[in-house]
Amino acid sequence: MIEARSRQVVIAGAGIAGLTAxxxxxxxxxxxxxxxxAKQLQAAGxxxxxxxxxxxILRRLGVL
Ligand SMILES: Cc1cc2nc3c(=O)[nH]c(=O)nc-3n(C[C@H](O)[C@H](O)[C@H](O)COP(=O)(O)OP(=O)(O)OC[C@H]3O[C@@H](n4cnc5c(N)ncnc54)[C@H](O)[C@@H]3O)c2cc1C
Structure with a gap:
């Protein structure tokens, strides 16, 4: 179990992986x-x- 108050999580990248994390x-x-x-997030594909x-996992997080 990570000690919540003493840690700061830093994530680079707001793709589905970064946002989910x-x-x-x-x-x-x-x-x-x-x-x-990126200045603006855009859909690709x-x-x-x-x-x-x-x-x-996405369902559990409430974003599916
Ligand atoms: C043109 C194209 C079409 C596609 N079509 C499909 C499709 O039809 N169906 C499908 O399932 N998949 C498709 N994919 C694949 C799909 O987009 C990826 O598998 C998925 O988006 C990967 O998610 P990710 O979060 O790992 O990475 P990404 O979505 O690439 O997100 C990474 C983010 O990190 C940011 N970043 C990178 N380095 C840094 C940094 N140093 N600091 C801050 N931010 C940073 C980037 O700007 C980006 O926004 C396509 C991909 C492309 C390029």
Missing amino acids: ALAFAERGLPVKLFEQ SGLQLAPNATR
């Missing part, structure tokens, strides 16, 4: 700073194809 850490009470280099293990 940020939500997961925040859910556990850890302070998160998320940095994104026709949509994200996600495996069941990924959708299970």
Whole structure:
């Protein structure tokens, strides 16, 4: 178990991985700073194809 008050989580990149990690850490009470280099986030491709293990986590985080 991570000691919530003594840790600061820093994440580089606000793609699905960074955003999911940020939500997961925040859910556990850890302070998160998320940095994104792009001035604007844009969708690429026709949509994200996600495996069941990924959708299970997103559902648990309430963002599926
Ligand atoms: C043109 C294109 C089309 C695609 N089409 C599909 C599709 O149809 N279906 C599908 O399932 N997948 C598709 N993909 C793949 C899909 O986009 C990726 O698998 C998925 O977005 C990866 O998520 P990620 O969070 O790991 O990385 P990314 O979405 O790449 O996010 C990483 C983020 O980190 C930021 N970053 C990088 N370095 C730094 C730094 N040093 N500091 C701050 N921020 C930083 C980047 O700007 C970016 O926003 C496509 C990809 C591309 C490029």
